[in-house]
Amino acid sequence: MLTSKEAxxxxxxxxxxxxxxxxxxxxxxxxxxxxxxxxxTLNPFFPNKNLETGNWQQPKYSRRRSADLFKLAKKFGLxxxxxxxxxxxxxxxxxxxxxxxxxxxxxxxxxLDKIHEKMAKRANAIENMDDIISKARPNYKKLISKRKKxxxxxx
Amino acid sequence: xxxxGRERISSNHSVTPQKNNRVNNNTIIKNELxxxxxxxxxxxxxxxxxxxxxxxxxxxxxxxxxxxGFDLSKKEVLDIxxxxxxxxxxLITYDNFYKTVGEMIIRRDPIEEIRRAFxxxxxxxxxxxxxxxxxxxxxxxxxxxxxxxxxxMIDEFDFDEDGESTKxxxxxxxxxxxxxxxxxxIKMKQITSMPTFQNFFPDKLPRSKQKTQFEAGIIEGxxxxxxxxxxxxxxxxxxxxxxxxxxxxxxxxTSQKLLPKTFWPEGQTSHVMEFPDFIPRKDIKVxxxxxxxxxxxxxxxxxxxxxxxxxxxxxxxWIPRRFIKHHENIEIPWPNPxxxxxxxxxxxxxxxxxxxxFEFQSIGKSPIPSDCLNELRNPYSKYKIKKLDGLQVSKLNxxxxxxxxxxxxWKLKQEEKPKKELVPLSDDIKEFIGEKMANHLNKIESPxxxxxxxxxxxxxxxDFENTMKKINGNNL
Numbered sequence: 001m002l003t004s005k006e007a008x009x010x011x012x013x014x015x016x017x018x019x020x021x022x023x024x025x026x027x028x029x030x031x032x033x034x035x036x037x038x039x040x041t042l043n044p045f046f047p048n049k050n051l052e053t054g055n056w057q058q059p060k061y062s063r064r065r066s067a068d069l070f071k072l073a074k075k076f077g078l079x080x081x082x083x084x085x086x087x088x089x090x091x092x093x094x095x096x097x098x099x100x101x102x103x104x105x106x107x108x109x110x111x112l113d114k115i116h117e118k119m120a121k122r123a124n125a126i127e128n129m130d131d132i133i134s135k136a137r138p139n140y141k142k143l144i145s146k147r148k149k150x151x152x153x154x155x
Numbered sequence: 156x157x158x159x160g161r162e163r164i165s166s167n168h169s170v171t172p173q174k175n176n177r178v179n180n181n182t183i184i185k186n187e188l189x190x191x192x193x194x195x196x197x198x199x200x201x202x203x204x205x206x207x208x209x210x211x212x213x214x215x216x217x218x219x220x221x222x223x224g225f226d227l228s229k230k231e232v233l234d235i236x237x238x239x240x241x242x243x244x245x246l247i248t249y250d251n252f253y254k255t256v257g258e259m260i261i262r263r264d265p266i267e268e269i270r271r272a273f274x275x276x277x278x279x280x281x282x283x284x285x286x287x288x289x290x291x292x293x294x295x296x297x298x299x300x301x302x303x304x305x306x307x308m309i310d311e312f313d314f315d316e317d318g319e320s321t322k323x324x325x326x327x328x329x330x331x332x333x334x335x336x337x338x339x340x341i342k343m344k345q346i347t348s349m350p351t352f353q354n355f356f357p358d359k360l361p362r363s364k365q366k367t368q369f370e371a372g373i374i375e376g377x378x379x380x381x382x383x384x385x386x387x388x389x390x391x392x393x394x395x396x397x398x399x400x401x402x403x404x405x406x407x408x409t410s411q412k413l414l415p416k417t418f419w420p421e422g423q424t425s426h427v428m429e430f431p432d433f434i435p436r437k438d439i440k441v442x443x444x445x446x447x448x449x450x451x452x453x454x455x456x457x458x459x460x461x462x463x464x465x466x467x468x469x470x471x472x473w474i475p476r477r478f479i480k481h482h483e484n485i486e487i488p489w490p491n492p493x494x495x496x497x498x499x500x501x502x503x504x505x506x507x508x509x510x511x512x513f514e515f516q517s518i519g520k521s522p523i524p525s526d527c528l529n530e531l532r533n534p535y536s537k538y539k540i541k542k543l544d545g546l547q548v549s550k551l552n553x554x555x556x557x558x559x560x561x562x563x564x565w566k567l568k569q570e571e572k573p574k575k576e577l578v579p580l581s582d583d584i585k586e587f588i589g590e591k592m593a594n595h596l597n598k599i600e601s602p603x604x605x606x607x608x609x610x611x612x613x614x615x616x617x618d619f620e621n622t623m624k625k626i627n628g629n630n631l
Contacts, residue, residue: 002596008586013619013620
């Protein structure tokens with residue numbers, strides 16, 4: 001069993017360096033959002049605005065470096081001591097996936113049975129076209145007989 | 156007296172050709188004159204025989220001699236006419252003309268001829284014929300030759316491509332090429348040269364092996380005994396010592412070369428020209444001349460040694476004395492320099508030159524002007540100080556832009572702000588972190604994960620080391 005002093009000696013230099021510059025969470029508070037440069041609680045993982053010049057400053061620690069720090073801290077159980085990071089990690093990230101709209105509301109797929117039924121109906125109607133037309137137009141029967149007369153015979 | 160390395164040679168071997176007897180040389184003229192020379196004599200006679208009577212008068216004769224390359228005085232020409240004038244007509248017939256000219260051609264000293272021709276071209280006296288010299292001579296002669304043609308003329312005979320006469324930065328410098336490449340180029344050059352000039356120049360010595368004439372121990376005007384080769388046993392006067400080839404040119408030891416008409420110097424009348432041979436230094440021995448009882452003896456030195464320096468008034472130089480090796484009581488003095496300028500009424504006396512140009516030297520004032528010093532100094536010297544002083548640095552960097560009003564205000568504000576100081580973690584925080592870690596680590600069971608964490612905690616971090624340095628620096 002490790003004592004707290006022995007455990008501290010195992011603190012990686014990278015984390016130690018960071019904690020010297022930005023003390024752990026309960027000893028100092030950090031904002032979880034962009035802030036202004038002269039704010040004592042500014043978060044080094046977020047961009048901050050300089051009110052004098054009106055320029056936005058890049059985060060002191062880039063997204064990549066912050067992620068490296070967080071992952072290293074998590075291996076030693078110190079992730080809560082770091083200032084809040086702009087992104088999520090591991091289970092938290094997995095549980096907070098923001099799905100695409102197309103996955104939540106996929107566009108409707110066509111029903112094949114209905115299509116077959118429709119096509120069969122259409123084919124049937126084309127086959128019995130003459131009967132259907134003559135039902136609606138009685139004169140159409142004459143036209144049919146005329147067409148039969150005109151048909152050439154093979155001999 | 157009997158010394159080793161000393162030979163006595165009788166002085167029968169005269170240096171300059173003796174004057175031939177005029178009476179018995181009719182046959183010699185016939186044999187020795189070349190067909191070409193005979194033709195030239197006839198041509199000259201016919202050309203200047205204006206009235207066509209078969210005889211030349213005084214004026215015609217003088218011009219005819221001039222055309223053949225002999226510049227005779229009035230008295231000499233009159234003497235020649237008087238000698239052959241039987242009937243007081245004061246004319247010279249073709250036969251007599253032919254006899255006199257033939258004799259003169261044979262008697263002519265080839266070396267003197269070459270020297271005269273060379274001097275004619277070498278106007279500025281540099282010892283080589285440059286394009287400029289050639290241009291001037293061609294202009295004088297009334298030949299309208301372009302620069303390219305003149306350059307081609309020089310290139311024709313510039314076998315070694317030493318560039319001495321034709322130095323031009325656009326021309327290739329053969330001395331920078333490799334040996335095989337050099338040979339190939341010389342070979343290609345020689346294809347177009349006259350056959351008698353092929354392999355005319357000996358191999359050049361590298362610059363490091365070249366010696367001055369004093370170092371080599373042989374100088375113009377010395378006597379040399381030829382110990383090897385075709386002319387073995389001859390003693391002749393040295394015309395010059397070539398440092399480039401380590402050879403000497405000797406009087407009387409010449410060979411005939413064919414020269415194209417374009418290269419004929421003034422007064423040259425035939426295609427054949429006498430050129431002195433290049434005799435290697437190792438094939439000759441320095442000879443000293445000695446007069447004993449009106450008999451001339453030559454002392455040949457097998458080897459010579461150069462010892463202690465002295466100031467020679469004739470050469471106006473510090474030069475070494477020359478002795479015979481192993482017989483160092485016998486000195487061979489340096490000969491008198493050949494081309495000494497004699498004082499005349501226009502020359503300035505030496506003491507006046509000294510008085511006018513002497514500059515008093517002292518420790519206080521350097522004789523070298525201070526502006527010149529930088530040019531004389533070695534810019535790549537290892538002793539050169541490479542540090543620059545403040546003024547030089549400011550000159551190199553230029554003036555900084557002055558701050559604007561806003562910048563000044565901003566700077567003041569920044570200075571007012573409290574500086575963030577780094578402080579090591581307090582014990583409370585350490586305790587808190589340690590407790591959290593202990594809670595977490597004690598729960599871990601997997602040995603692989605434990606090993607992994609052990610490794611992670613041992614990793615060094617440069618940033619952490621820097622911050623610790625800063626903290627310690629603040630504390631100190």
